[in-house]
Amino acid sequence: MNDCDNLKITCLHDLHLALGAKMSPFAGYDMPIEYSLGIIGEHNAVRNDCGVFDVSHMGEIGITGDDAEFFVNRVFSNDVTNAPDGQCFYGMMLRPDGGVVDDLLVYKRGHNDFLFVVNASNIAKDEQWILRQAEGYRLCLEFMSEEVAELAVQGPQAESVMEEVVGIPCRELGFYTFKEIDRDGETVILSRTGYTGEDGFELYGPHGFIREVWQALMESGRAVPCGLGCRDTLRFEVGLPLYGNELADDITPLEAGLGMFVKLEKPDMIGGETLRRHKEEGPKRKIVGLEIQDRAIARHGCDVLSPDGEVIGKVTTGYRGISTDRSICMALIDSRYAKTGTELKVQVRKKVFPAVVVSKKFFKKSYKS
Amino acid sequence: MILYSKTHEYIRVEGEKGYIGISDYAQKQLGNVVYVDMPDLGDELEKGEDFGAIESVKAASDLISPVSGEVVEVNDALSENPRLINADAMANWIIAVTINDPSELEDLMDQAAYDAFIAG
CATH class of the missing domain: 3.30.70.1400 (Aminomethyltransferase beta-barrel domains)
Known part of the structure; x- marks a missing residue:
């Protein structure tokens, strides 16, 4: 059976194919993983200049x-x-x-x-x-998921690209704010948000509008088309979580280090009672950063071991960091071993490598304040 | 003589020795190679057994030995510069092994058969 038969596509699918994108199934959609520049080139374009992602599957x-x-x-x-x-x-x-x-x-x-x-x-x-x-x-x-398409325009040049190519003034837009704009009678939303650790914008609108913007960006040459491959390396390096890796039905936000986004004082919040207790007791597991003292890369699911060789957790995401050029990963481990500087081990296939607990912000974010 | 496996390794046969790497097609499919996990000199490999892994930015792929034999050379240049695989996969072999049983080469593909195989 061919899986492709059941895959959904975004409104930009034909344009990705025309650009020669390497496509792969993701969350039920046939999505671009990388274009001709490759993950590393696309990653660096977002860190240094400007990249655009089709995230219409959101x-x-x-x-x-x-x-x-x-x-x-x-x-x-x-x-x-x-x-x-x-x-x-x-x-x-x-x-x-x-x-x-x-x-x-x-x-x-x-x-x-x-x-x-x-x-x-x-x-x-x-x-x-x-x-x-x-x-x-x-x-x-x-x-509205089927009707709304979305682009993420990310990188230090995102503001000027947005203003000069897309024609939406946005320099006054603060971090984590948005505005709604009428474009030919249709409402579009532009927010100063993203998932890369760089300044940037997310743009929501109907399919026709999003296609026009994508094509204008491609014709201008001012934004590099970026696939989901570098979206993951970019978010990972700045310590942002991915649901299914660092977050899940059985991982709490306190374990994931995201307590600042949970307002425990709200009386009627679902899960609040459990998490208030959980906070008092202290989480038994924590998401940490690990740096491996070797070129080997620990991927999602690799075991993390204590100095004595006991399994104390698992890797949630791991890469050879593109901006840092180190073998780094995030891992959910027993919180007794979570202190920065703790020396641990990571099993990659048949070999065990030394690793040390570090900040999971492997690379510094540069948001516009 | 260069022969290919269905898992996209090649073996360049030079007398009783074979140089094993991944095909240019495999290199393109993987994208940017960032790490090659290689066996140690002297390791004995079985045909069909994984002898290491090649990692692109996104994922690890096992390396499967197309023949049985002993590892007699390891391409150390790949430890420092794994991207050599992307630059020229055919020139940058990963390991060399002794070919213990030449009959194991018989079920591998020659260039024409491999070209047809990847064309699907």
């Missing part, structure tokens, strides 16, 4: 209605109370046991008017979760 869910703000504060870990319109929030949807349903961005569009942007791999799960929690509240839910 999910969008609109939440409006009289109970919308109360509901968002209940299902989402960050606090949207009294936020100004045009504010973005990062956070998670939590399970009652403190595990993570998904991590996401929430856009506050107006009074009782929110947009959730969720991981492609979790769209169906998130929609079901939200529907189940929504029972009894006055809400209007709109599942």
Whole structure:
């Protein structure tokens, strides 16, 4: 059986093929992993100049209605109370046991008017979760993932590319804020957000508009087309989590080191009670950074060992860092071994290599303040 | 004589020795190579057994030995500069082995057969 038969495509699929992209299934979509420049070239383009990603596979869910703000504060870990319109929030949807349903961005569009942007791999799960929690509240839910396309324009030149090529003024837009623009009668959203550790923007709109913007960017030569390959190396190097690796149904945000995005004082938040207790006790596992004292690369699933050789955790993501040129990984390990500088071991295939606990921010972010 | 396996290793046969690497097609499929995990000199390999791995930025792929034999040379240049594989996969072999049983070469593909194999 051919898996390709069941894969969904984004509205830019034919343009990726025309560029000679290497395609691969991701979250049910046939997505570009890299273009002719390759992962390393694309990664460096984003760090030094500007790259554009098709992230139309991401999910969008609109939440409006009289109970919308109360509901968002209940299902989402960050606090949207009294936020100004045009504010973005990062956070998670939590399970009652403190595990993570998904991590996401929430856009506050107006009074009782929110947009959730969720991981492609979790769209169906998130929609079901939200529907189940929504029972009894006055809400209007709109599942818009199929209609809304998205581009991420990232890198130190993203602002000038956005203004000069796309024609949307954005220099006044602060980090984690957004604006809505009318383009030929259709609403598009531009936020100063991203998943690369660089300054940049995410642009949401209808398929036709997103195609026009992508083509304008390609014709200008000002933004390098970037695939999901370098999206992962970029987010990894600055210590940003990926759901399914550093976050999961059975990993709490406190274990993942994301406590600052969980407002434990909110009384009605799902998972709050468990996590308040969890915080008092202290998490038993932690996501840490590890640097391996060899060229070998520890990938997702490799065992992490104590100095005595006992298995104390597993690697969640690992690469030869592109901006750092070191073999680095993130790992979920027994928190007794999580202190920076602790000497551990990592098993890669048949060999065991020494590794040391380091900050998982392997490379410094450069956001615009 | 250069022969290929279905898992995209090649073996360049020079007398009783064979130089094993990955094909140019495999190199292109992998993308940027960042690490080659190689066996030690003297290791005995079985045909069909993995003898190491080649890692692109994204993922690790096992290296499968096309013949049985002893590792007699290791291409140390790849330890420092794994990208040589991308520059020229056919010139930058990974290991050399003794060919213990020349009949094991019979089920490998010659250039024409391999070209047809990757054309699908």
